[in-house]
Amino acid sequence: MRQGKLFVISGPSGAGKGTICNELIKTGNFALSVSMTTRTPRTGEIPGKSYFFVTEEEFVRTIEEGGFLEHAQIYGNRYGTPKGPVLRQLAEGRDVILEIEMQGALSVKRSYPDAVLIFILPPSLAVLRQRLAGRGTETEEEIEKRSSQCLSEIRMINDYDYYVVNDVLSDAVADALAIVRAEQLSTGAGCDELIRKYEEE
């Protein structure tokens, strides 16, 4: 069976990677990955669906066993993408989509080099600042910091496989879907089965 592909949607905060990711998920063509975390469940969160909620010890053991595609610590809580379930979905021929920040995306590529990294860009730094200001959750100082962080991330664009400029959302989603389709049509190991199909006629 054709192996699924792992797509990692990443990019600077405010570029809209979350929104694009949600639109891709809505197509129903992707398997989702559930993250593992040490933080306490919030009201309404379902264990095993929202997150796998684990203790610090379990999390550290998973790290030691090489059980994460990537993991990070944010405000004292740990978050990670468990490797096993993702690899299982891929083996079953399902494409998996992950939304992670840049460092995590590069970690995934290191532990799973076949991952396809898509970098979501704002149309300009001015628009990025505008979008962040529109959220109303960041101070002016934070916005400036994110804008210059965005520039350093853009300079590393060649660590990614593709980039999508998120100006008009529907265009950006179409671009991301074109990338997904092209990757499904790329030749390689998966073609053995295709060749056999014609041979068996």
Add this chain to the structure above:
Amino acid sequence: MRQGKLFVISGPSGAGKGTICNELIKTGNFALSVSMTTRTPRTGEIPGKSYFFVTEEEFVRTIEEGGFLEHAQIYGNRYGTPKGPVLRQLAEGRDVILEIEMQGALSVKRSYPDAVLIFILPPSLAVLRQRLAGRGTETEEEIEKRSSQCLSEIRMINDYDYYVVNDVLSDAVADALAIVRAEQLSTGAGCDELIRKYEEE
């Protein structure tokens, strides 16, 4: 300026590469390449538009100068894709599309490794035979020969970058366009200009 991409549409006779290629050209997003040939112009053919009509001596000189991306001899006439005009279009940032049979496609990849090779497949060998029979121009023997030739070509699918199964034409065209778009969005040398754009803000 962003360098254009060279797309080579190839595949077995009867798979529909010509039809798909025409549909892609209709989008108006590709520069065309004019072939060089030693055969005499037919009524209505425009020199420099239909073909560059040249003498045997001029053709051979072009070969010796390494002036072809690929060339072949068919029924005593020579045909070739001149390198110069294609490279010029690419340098000007235009994407170029070529439709060639398999050997020619692989030659193009050798002389221009950045070329993107797309293999057009029939949905099955049975459908291929049916399509060839429908044309009414091939004998049963020729159809069988083309069918087994198709199978040998499919076995070399990994020499290509992508494959498209031409079952429903509109789907096949959409797949080809997804590949083109994804290639335009792939990172690499062309991203230097993109990075500069953000730096200059």
